[in-house]
Amino acid sequence: MASLPSRYREIQLIGKGLTGEVYRAEDTLTGRRVAIKVFHGNKQGVVYQYFLNEAQLLRRITEHRRHPHILEYIESNFVKEPYYLTTAYIDGPSLDKQIGGRPQPAWLVLSVVEQIGSALDYLHYGHPEMSPIVHRDVKPQNILLNGRYEAFLIDFSVASHPGFAIDDEKNLGTPGYMAPEQYQGAGAEKPESDQFALAVVALQMLTGKAPLPFHGKTSKQQIDRWKMTEYAEIRRLLGDKRRHTAEALIKALSYEPSQRYPSCEQFADALRMALKQDGEAITPPRKVTVPEPPKTPRQGLSLRPEWLLVGLIVLLSFIMAAVGWFTVNADSSLSMQSTVTTLPALAPSPTAMRNIVVPVTSVQPTTLPTLAAVPGPTLVPVPDLNGDVIMLQREPLRAGPSTDTRILLWMPKGAKAQRTGREERTSSALVWYEVIFEGQVGWCRSTNCRPQ
Structure with missing residues (x-):
């Protein structure tokens, strides 16, 4: 086990990857469960540069805005070994495990596309210094779900941006999700490349099967066939009952980046309308009501019918006495004024909400908590202003x-x-x-x- 700082305890190995091990731990400074990625290998190699790229990129993103669907950076160390990156820990499966060869409900497909699409649009256009950031490796393995079906984009190691470049880069990404332009080599990727990958993920969620092979040459050939046959296979995969959905996906999967949607948000909006047109249920299921615990039987005396009659007589007597008192004192009561101060209700803390961890062993798309109603926008008169x-x-x-x-x-x-x-x-x-x-x-x- 790596020798990590004393602020981390209950350290447990949860995975291994190209760059090293991943541990789960409790951060004693924040009281949060965290994930720690520890680097092992040659510091002069390309893999280390990707590891460093991910840490620096996540730090800059978190410092600018803690996007709700991007893995949150906590700290990192690149001064002396062990080199590590600490992020928020997401207690839940990857989208790949959630799919597991099974078609997913339309509402979950739409939810993932909307949430990850929002994260990608922020990367592409939202950071004042780093954008456009192209993730280059959007796939189900790099999307995590928590117990509330909130989706998080992870693994920014190969993400490209204006301030990062490696001389000997090859084709980067995962065959089966890469856009056709990515096969031209490093630097050919565009923000629209991530949209293509997100559309492949959506198609896989709807059908339960990966639509493209995971080998670079055959995957590119399959994309070429899509283009030559005008995407007939995608229409066949989704069938007549999902023809609007097929058209929405086909646009996001266009061979030319310029023919795709202007943003992932617009792709998500088009998918929402298409699913609705096809009669799919796009609203998450309501939260199941938790049954009340069984009442404990009263101990001691039992309630007898004659006692009920006596109690009723006593209650009526009190009511009549109260009415008489009010009649006598009505005038004096009306002359008295009292001021009641109503305190505003406190809004829930976003920080507290973010730190809630719902432990789950697996995610079953059956229930979701009902979201609180959002107040409507305020209507204002239209002033005569700046064009x-x-x-x-x-x-x-x-x-x-x-x-x-x-x-x-x-x-x-x-x-x-x-x-x-x-x-x-x-x-x-x-x-x-x-x-x-x-x-x-x-x-x-x-x-x-x-x-x-």
């Missing part, structure tokens, strides 16, 4: 300048919204504009809404 923006594509109006904030509504292609004058630049390529559309205030991205 309009026009939607280049269908674009969500969000509650804040981030892809992990709530969607208020969708603005159709060609629609115009009025700018308030506020904007936020999150990267050199992305600006968020605060706009007003149909009386609601929200934010849209410069990638899809252009100032007039």
Whole structure:
């Protein structure tokens, strides 16, 4: 076992990989269960550079924004051996184990695509310094599920970004999930490459089987056949009952990156509409009501019928006495005024919510906790401000300048919204504009809404 700092206790080996071992431990500084990836190998080699890349990238991401569907960085050590990376521990299976050769329910497929799509859009457009970050290895083994079916994207070792490069890189990714452009070699990947992989994952969840072989040459040949046959095999796999779903996936699986959706979020939205058109249940099942514990029988005297009559007479006497007292004192009572102060209810702590760990041995897609109702957006009068923006594509109006904030509504292609004058630049390529559309205030991205 690796000699790790004393802050970690109850250390247990849970896995091994290319870079070394993975341990589960309790972090005594935070009281949280954590995962510790320990590096073993040549520090001068390529594998170490990928290990270092993952640690630095996760640290920068967590420092900027703790995205709810990206594995959270905690600490790392690259000063002296053992070199390690500590992240949050997700108590649950990988999506690969969850699938296990079985088709998954449509609501879970949509949930994974929406959550991981949100994480990918943040990587592609949301970080002010590191974006575009291309994960390059989206697959079921790199997606974890917790007991609430929340999905987390892991393993950023081969993720590419403007500040990272290795001279002797080969084709990176996993055959069976790689987009066709990735077979051209390192540097050919694009943000749309991750969308292609996410669509393959969705297709595998729907059918229970991997749609592409796991060998590089045969996988690329199969993608070429998809293109030549106009994706007839995907339509066959999903059948007539899921023809709308097939079309939504086919667009995300387009051979040319420019023919795919402008963002993973729009892919998820198209998939939602398609599943609904095909009559699929896209709403997670409600939480099962926990039965009340059995009542303990009363000990001692039993309740006899004649005692019930006596009790009823006594109760009526008290009620009549109270009515008489109120009649006598009504005038004086009305002259008295008392002020009642109502304290606002405290919102649940996001930090506390994040630290909840639900231990499970396996995930069965049967129940989910019912989500609390979200208050509707506030309607405001439309002021005369700083011009309009026009939607280049269908674009969500969000509650804040981030892809992990709530969607208020969708603005159709060609629609115009009025700018308030506020904007936020999150990267050199992305600006968020605060706009007003149909009386609601929200934010849209410069990638899809252009100032007039």
